[in-house]
Amino acid sequence: MSVAFTINGVAVEAPAGSNVLDTARSYGFDVPSLCHSEAIIPYGACRLCLVEITKGGRKKTTTSCNYEVLEGIDVVTDSPEIRKHRAMVLELILAEAPDNAHIKKLAAEYGVRKSRFSRQEDAEQHRDDCILCGLCSRVCAEVVEANALAFKGRGDKRSIGPAFLEEPKECIACGACAWACPTNCIGFVEEDGLRKVVRWGRELPLEKDADGRLFAPKFQLFQFSKRAELPPDFYKKAPGAR
Ligand code: SF4
Ligand code: SF4
Ligand code: FES
Structure with a gap:
């Protein structure tokens, strides 16, 4: 309808x-x-x-x-009223990520170049440019279905990350959270045969395809195969893995 x-x-x-x-x-x-x-x-x-x-x-x-x-x-x-509200919201967000290029640009579009507010202290981790938008944990839960991340704490102690302060075992290092993050503060790299999701401290060894090229974390392929009830070496042999 x-x-x-x-x-x-x-x-x-x-x-x-x-x-x-x-x-x-x-x-x-x-x-x-x-x-x-x-x-x-x-x-x-x-x-x-x-x-x-x-x-x-x-x-x-x-x-x-x-x-x-x-x-x-x-x-x-x-409208002038909406722009005023958005400028106030951006001033608060800018306080949390004062050096972030994307936030600075957005704020400048609403005439905000400096924030009167101060940054909240990191409760337990590296808050840096995190604006607590929750996109990473929601993408991880709703799209990837890994549920590796969650909000923790309250008020100025609020943070987001793995449930415990250790490498999240549910994370398949797919990178969806890093892709979704509006301030690009998660970090996603491939080096030394590993895929690393920097912010969450997750490092997984990469699998090689039939031609010997590294293409995806072994754990990610294992989880996908298990979920789809495929043979364990399905992705290694699949043409799409090349
Ligand atoms: S990289 Fe890990 S934490 Fe991020 S969306 Fe994928 S499974 Fe979730
Ligand atoms: S997506 Fe980025 S900015 Fe948003 S809560 Fe996650 S880490 Fe923080
Ligand atoms: S509150 Fe609507 S996009 Fe963030």
Whole structure:
């Protein structure tokens, strides 16, 4: 079923159940975000995707990634008020990642070049540029289904990483979390026959294909084979492994 409404005065349609952010983007409207991926369930962590929504004559400012489309609503994705809210959100985020190029660029687009807030102290690990958006753990759980990461602690002690302060045994070193991370603070390298997910301290030996070339972690292939009920050497022999 399709839902009809307006975005910035333009009549739009979207499948029932979809969210305002994805719909706005699909119609070419630019809405910033730091914790959203179409591949996973919206979480509403960064609050950067704020828009104004008028429903039944009442207007409110709300996050668009987790707002389901509704018949007849009017959405505004940019206004002086929205820009003011986003600038405040970006100032808070900039405090957490003051040297990160992506965050600095985004903040500058909203006139924010310095933050009045100070960085929260790292509770137990290397917080560095982590803005606690949760994308890494959600991608790991919902897409990879490895469940290797989780939020820990509360308030200014909050951090994200393996459940225990040791190499996460569930991690298959697929790199999906590093790919999703908006501040690029996870680190993903291949060297010395190992694939390393730096931030989580995970190092796995790589498998060779039939031509002797390294191509994927042995543990990742083992897990994939097990999940799909394939022979243990299936990926080693597969043409796609070359
Ligand atoms: S690299 Fe490890 S922690 Fe990151 S998404 Fe893959 S399994 Fe999860
Ligand atoms: S490590 Fe990256 S993806 Fe994970 S919460 Fe921090 S900023 Fe987000
Ligand atoms: S993208 Fe909506 S809150 Fe982060």
